[in-house]
Amino acid sequence: MTNVAQSQHATRRSAFGGVLLGALLVAAAGLALVGLSERLPPALWLRAFWNPDAADMRQMLVHYSFLPRLVVSLLAGAALGLAGALFQQALQNPLAEPTTLGVSASAYLAVLTASLFIPAALPLGREIVALAGAFVGALLVFGLANDRLSPLSVVLAGLVVNVVCGSFSAILAIFNFDYLTSVFIWGSGSLAQNDWSAAIYLLPRVAIAILASLLISRPLALLDLGDAGAGSLGTSSRRTRLLALLIAVGLSAVAVSAVGTIGFVGLAAPLTARVAGGRSPKGKLLWSLLSGAALLCLADQAVQWLAGSRGERLPTGIATALLGAVLLLELARRRKALDIRQVDFTGNARRPASPAHLMVTLIALAVVAVAVALVLGRGEGGWIWGLGSDPFSLRLRMPRVAAAFCAGAMLGAAGLITQRLMGNPLAGPEVLGVSSAAALGAIIAAYLPAGGSRNIQLLCAGIGAGLALIAMLASARKHAFAPERLLLTGVALGALLSAIVALLVVSGDPRAVSALSWMAGSTYRIGAGEAKRAFVVALVLLTLSPLVLRWLELLPLGGSTAKSLGVSLAVSRVSLLALAASLAAAATILVGPLSFVGVMAPHLARAMGFGRVSSQLLAAVLLGATILTMADWLGRNLLFPWEIPAGILAGFVAGPYLIWLLRRAP
Amino acid sequence: MALDWGWAETLIAIGHPPIAIVERSGYQNLVVAPPLPDSTLDLGVHTEPSLERLHRIKPDLIVSTPALESLRHLVEPIAPVLSLGIFPAPSGALQRAREQTLALAGAIGIEDAARSYLDRTEIELARLRADLCRKPAPVFVVRIVDARHAVVFGRNSLFQGILDALGLENAWQASTNAYGTQSIGLEKLASSPHAMLVSISSGGAGAVSPPDGPFWRSLPFVQNNRVAALPAIWGFGAVPSAMRFARLLAAQLSRCRYD
Numbered sequence: 001m002t003n004v005a006q007s008q009h010a011t012r013r014s015a016f017g018g019v020l021l022g023a024l025l026v027a028a029a030g031l032a033l034v035g036l037s038e039r040l041p042p043a044l045w046l047r048a049f050w051n052p053d054a055a056d057m058r059q060m061l062v063h064y065s066f067l068p069r070l071v072v073s074l075l076a077g078a079a080l081g082l083a084g085a086l087f088q089q090a091l092q093n094p095l096a097e098p099t100t101l102g103v104s105a106s107a108y109l110a111v112l113t114a115s116l117f118i119p120a121a122l123p124l125g126r127e128i129v130a131l132a133g134a135f136v137g138a139l140l141v142f143g144l145a146n147d148r149l150s151p152l153s154v155v156l157a158g159l160v161v162n163v164v165c166g167s168f169s170a171i172l173a174i175f176n177f178d179y180l181t182s183v184f185i186w187g188s189g190s191l192a193q194n195d196w197s198a199a200i201y202l203l204p205r206v207a208i209a210i211l212a213s214l215l216i217s218r219p220l221a222l223l224d225l226g227d228a229g230a231g232s233l234g235t236s237s238r239r240t241r242l243l244a245l246l247i248a249v250g251l252s253a254v255a256v257s258a259v260g261t262i263g264f265v266g267l268a269a270p271l272t273a274r275v276a277g278g279r280s281p282k283g284k285l286l287w288s289l290l291s292g293a294a295l296l297c298l299a300d301q302a303v304q305w306l307a308g309s310r311g312e313r314l315p316t317g318i319a320t321a322l323l324g325a326v327l328l329l330e331l332a333r334r335r336k337a338l339d340i341r342q343v344d345f346t347g348n349a350r351r352p353a354s355p356a357h358l359m360v361t362l363i364a365l366a367v368v369a370v371a372v373a374l375v376l377g378r379g380e381g382g383w384i385w386g387l388g389s390d391p392f393s394l395r396l397r398m399p400r401v402a403a404a405f406c407a408g409a410m411l412g413a414a415g416l417i418t419q420r421l422m423g424n425p426l427a428g429p430e431v432l433g434v435s436s437a438a439a440l441g442a443i444i445a446a447y448l449p450a451g452g453s454r455n456i457q458l459l460c461a462g463i464g465a466g467l468a469l470i471a472m473l474a475s476a477r478k479h480a481f482a483p484e485r486l487l488l489t490g491v492a493l494g495a496l497l498s499a500i501v502a503l504l505v506v507s508g509d510p511r512a513v514s515a516l517s518w519m520a521g522s523t524y525r526i527g528a529g530e531a532k533r534a535f536v537v538a539l540v541l542l543t544l545s546p547l548v549l550r551w552l553e554l555l556p557l558g559g560s561t562a563k564s565l566g567v568s569l570a571v572s573r574v575s576l577l578a579l580a581a582s583l584a585a586a587a588t589i590l591v592g593p594l595s596f597v598g599v600m601a602p603h604l605a606r607a608m609g610f611g612r613v614s615s616q617l618l619a620a621v622l623l624g625a626t627i628l629t630m631a632d633w634l635g636r637n638l639l640f641p642w643e644i645p646a647g648i649l650a651g652f653v654a655g656p657y658l659i660w661l662l663r664r665a666p
Numbered sequence: 667m668a669l670d671w672g673w674a675e676t677l678i679a680i681g682h683p684p685i686a687i688v689e690r691s692g693y694q695n696l697v698v699a700p701p702l703p704d705s706t707l708d709l710g711v712h713t714e715p716s717l718e719r720l721h722r723i724k725p726d727l728i729v730s731t732p733a734l735e736s737l738r739h740l741v742e743p744i745a746p747v748l749s750l751g752i753f754p755a756p757s758g759a760l761q762r763a764r765e766q767t768l769a770l771a772g773a774i775g776i777e778d779a780a781r782s783y784l785d786r787t788e789i790e791l792a793r794l795r796a797d798l799c800r801k802p803a804p805v806f807v808v809r810i811v812d813a814r815h816a817v818v819f820g821r822n823s824l825f826q827g828i829l830d831a832l833g834l835e836n837a838w839q840a841s842t843n844a845y846g847t848q849s850i851g852l853e854k855l856a857s858s859p860h861a862m863l864v865s866i867s868s869g870g871a872g873a874v875s876p877p878d879g880p881f882w883r884s885l886p887f888v889q890n891n892r893v894a895a896l897p898a899i900w901g902f903g904a905v906p907s908a909m910r911f912a913r914l915l916a917a918q919l920s921r922c923r924y925d
Contacts, residue, residue: 054884057856064881065853126812175711178696181868182811185849192814192851194881377718396717446736454736506849517713524714527739641709641716 081292189317521647
């Protein structure tokens, strides 16, 4: 009976997936044919394919631009789709994709650095630089994840590498905005071609990776059983995982080096494949590969079709992010197709010798951080103590320090609540989508005719966050709240945001750099009145947090356990969600959508040994506040008069600490 | 003091250099001329100029642009803010730059100097136009960014006013962003069979070697040997940058190599 129902379900799913994939392929092929016939009469196609007439510009365009671009989109899409499937299978986390392991981020940083400091190296090939960067990043991740290679440690190590590389890249981009047009275009994932070199580069590498991944598909599928289960069937799950990750890193590095950062294909393709019902070990990988190729090809053809003969150029990487976001939202609706493994948050804490002493130390640290940030600063002749002698400096610094402190505290709390609620250690407050919506609002404000004064910016950010919060709560009520659904929605919104930011940056519009620095988490624009309001909001929201401690304690034990202990799932989840989202929104409006602090502070609190939820929460709040305050102070003074946004420095401060933590963990 | 390179170069050109400017080294690499006085202080990144330094140097006036409006509440307590914008300029960025130059000069009481500077540029443009050989081909004005992409300057860019003044036609008639530019794949430059290519260097760390390959060599302007390479010129500046473009372009075109 159950079997029949299951197989019926599977058939239905497979039919839907087949139709979906078929539709993607047909649409892509149709658009490609339309594009081709617009460029050249069909009678000349064969000639243009094989032996174009150099005097006929149309044939040259088809041969050297249209066709290689088509082939590159298929190859790169297949590579990213397969890489995503391998990552997700190896790490047992549906949020894992080429960006998760720091591959894209480290490749981007390598290209950025090379083009700024050793431009002589670039003629050797951006491909080589990007490839080297990607592999160094992956090596770092594997090194940090130690010899255990458990999914959690790999994902966390990837997060650290992402944060550190992302911080470096952001600061280089903000300080050298006008030199980096080429890197921005590459980074936005442009598939424009004018020879066959990228296609020839991709073909053998992708082919080898496909063969290799098919060879390990069977042991890879056993990872679904968990480490112990796979081990009992005679496979070394660690070796399988390492092999799969190596192939996936190679694939994404090759794709990134050829066409830049193409967002979302690695995430969306395996999801499509899962809905399509590729259940056999090989089937899963092949369906992902096909979905990836179809997705990227369709996106790229659509981009070219939209541009038409006009010059408007939407980079393909941004189009995939937009397309993928829509697809992801649809898949989130069919959430049966998903299965996110919850992570245990109750264990792993090493009890500190004396929690009380440690907490007092944290409080003292926070106080010292605030004091230093207020009175010490660099000037023309070296360091200046700002107290008394220069009241104006103090007046300049006060709002920023207050904002950094409040935002850090709120992010710490929001992060802890989100991670416990979602049961996912990658779930920083930004996955709630509220931060992204607020950021989108603020960015739209910068482009309003009014010129985007600070107040309009704040208003738009507030409206964005409010709308997202209302939508989220409404959907949570309607669909009986599911963490994975929210998670996917949040990730989709986040991707939408970064796609739009990338679009602004690549458009060459000088206003984009303002968006960049706000996104990087700067306290620069905060005035005194705003700082006071921030303080009140933070105080109110943080005072509410102790009320939810019991829910935070019980919910990670699983829905049924919590229920049996008398917790109303709907009420508790919606309340927690509303609180975390409000905290995140308030912090985002203050300092932009910087997420490092929100992700890191709860991890640090746990790692320090605060086992009980109440002390974890307090520690996360203190740590978040201290980290962001110190980051803001460092950012103002390190390169004086050049200011580094606090969010970037928070990455520098928190990243290495987390590395140390990962290495030390038992 | 100036929060924008365009107004910094204008202030220097009309004989009243700013005491401090944002991103000093960037100005030297990308704007290049007119040169900054050695005494000009650096205020750091232009989206977040150092308020503490700004406060200590006590400027009489802060010249900004509408794009930096979100800084106003921070810098206004330090000194009066004059916000002048050129872009977006549907009626012509060069014309708008001239008007705003007068507004800027008026605010610091040197309107006569500005007027005579602008008159001199008009005379110079007329002379440059007279020196050109016969009417040359339409031009693509681009900054090549890598082997596959370029940034092209369109109708509402600062350079359009110079092309008009020199009697040249812009070969890029498609849409652009608010600042008159668009990043494109190089294949988009194949559309115009008679055009010539004016390639502006990216300057500093952004400079790249020119593209090559069978497709590049088949492009009409490469086949006809109509490619003029210019050094770095700031495309989002004001009158001085536009004039720098005019001089460098005319110097190439007056040799009649491209007809």
